[in-house]
Amino acid sequence: MSVERLKRIVESNREQRERDEDRTRAEREREREISDAPEFAFWPFFCGKCRLDFEAVGHKGVNRAYSEPIAWYEAKCPKCRKRLVRRITDRSFDPYWHESRKVNEDRMRMAKDLLQPGDRGFDMAYPEHRRRIEAELERNERDQYDRERAERKFIR
Numbered sequence: 001m002s003v004e005r006l007k008r009i010v011e012s013n014r015e016q017r018e019r020d021e022d023r024t025r026a027e028r029e030r031e032r033e034i035s036d037a038p039e040f041a042f043w044p045f046f047c048g049k050c051r052l053d054f055e056a057v058g059h060k061g062v063n064r065a066y067s068e069p070i071a072w073y074e075a076k077c078p079k080c081r082k083r084l085v086r087r088i089t090d091r092s093f094d095p096y097w098h099e100s101r102k103v104n105e106d107r108m109r110m111a112k113d114l115l116q117p118g119d120r121g122f123d124m125a126y127p128e129h130r131r132r133i134e135a136e137l138e139r140n141e142r143d144q145y146d147r148e149r150a151e152r153k154f155i156r
């Protein structure tokens with residue numbers, strides 16, 4: 001067997017081992033996420049039907065029927081009694097984050113606070129501020145122009 005071929009085999013074995021380690025690490029983290037979550041927890045929920053944000057004691061649910069176990073908290077809407085779910089695993093994919101009115105309002109408020117002059121959306125949110133900035137820029141330009149003229153005069 002050539003050295004090159006041997007090297008390739010060793011390399012591919014190493015890659016496979018790393019992939020296995022990554023997978024078991026992810027599995028362990030997932031299991032920890034599930035076992036760390038208490039059976040009952042006070043949690044924010046959103047009912048899309050009632051357009052209602054509310055907090056309630058959620059009951060943990062776990063399903064191991066899939067290749068990766070999933071866990072969630074569930075509670076019932078106080079108005080329509082619909083069963084609502086918040087994800088414990090895959091939290092970033094929880095639809096709550098884009099459905100909740102409260103989250104969206106917070107996000108909009110934060111975006112407004114983070115807006116910088118020149119950002120898209122800034123002019124609409126702060127027309128007065130925008131006018132002040134423009135006036136300031138104009139004044140700077142005028143000063144610069146005056147200075148340059150004064151310097152030219154001085155050189156002559």
Ligand SMILES: [Zn+2]
Binds near residue numbers: 047052078
């Ligand atoms: Zn409801």
